[in-house]
Amino acid sequence: MRCMKQSQDGARILIEYCAGALDPMHAAEVERHLESCTDCRALVERQTELWEALDCWKAPQVSADFDARLYARIAREQAAPSWKKWARRIFEPAVPAPFWKPLASLAAAGAVLAIGLMIQTTPHPARTPQVHADQVDIEQVAKALDDLDILAPANSM
Ligand SMILES: [Zn+2]
Numbered sequence: 001m002r003c004m005k006q007s008q009d010g011a012r013i014l015i016e017y018c019a020g021a022l023d024p025m026h027a028a029e030v031e032r033h034l035e036s037c038t039d040c041r042a043l044v045e046r047q048t049e050l051w052e053a054l055d056c057w058k059a060p061q062v063s064a065d066f067d068a069r070l071y072a073r074i075a076r077e078q079a080a081p082s083w084k085k086w087a088r089r090i091f092e093p094a095v096p097a098p099f100w101k102p103l104a105s106l107a108a109a110g111a112v113l114a115i116g117l118m119i120q121t122t123p124h125p126a127r128t129p130q131v132h133a134d135q136v137d138i139e140q141v142a143k144a145l146d147d148l149d150i151l152a153p154a155n156s157m
Contacts, residue, residue, distance in 0.1 A: 018047035
């Protein structure tokens with residue numbers, strides 16, 4: 001028999017079985033499958049534990065003046081000037097904004113800028129000074145070689 005957990009419908013039926021929402025005929029089918037399938041049996045056991053834990057959970061008592069304080073605060077918020085409402089939205093967001101997100105974009109922009117500057121400052125091969133052989137004066141080179149001979153030690157002659 002194909003495992004019920006593998007199909008979306010089968011998984012839904014298993015959850016409904018755990019919640020006690022299946023009719024007796026379908027519940028009997030599920031129980032027959034559970035006798036042979038350890039995966040589905042484990043899932044049903046975990047789901048049953050969850051339902052039992054939820055049954056034991058007691059919601060904390062709400063204070064007697066909760067409604068009155070809530071409505072008073074809503075009235076205060078609505079009566080506040082609009083600039084104050086905007087300031088609260090920015091500085092007191094309902095969901096705390098992660099501080100690192102703007103820093104990450106700033107770091108990425110800085111990295112792009114640094115790479116751009118490195119590429120810009122790398123000397124271009126066409127701009128490097130080149131020696132042109134046709135501009136070298138042959139007689140000047142010969143004179144320089146003669147000067148070197150004069151500077152050389154006497155015993156090398
Ligand atoms: Zn199964």
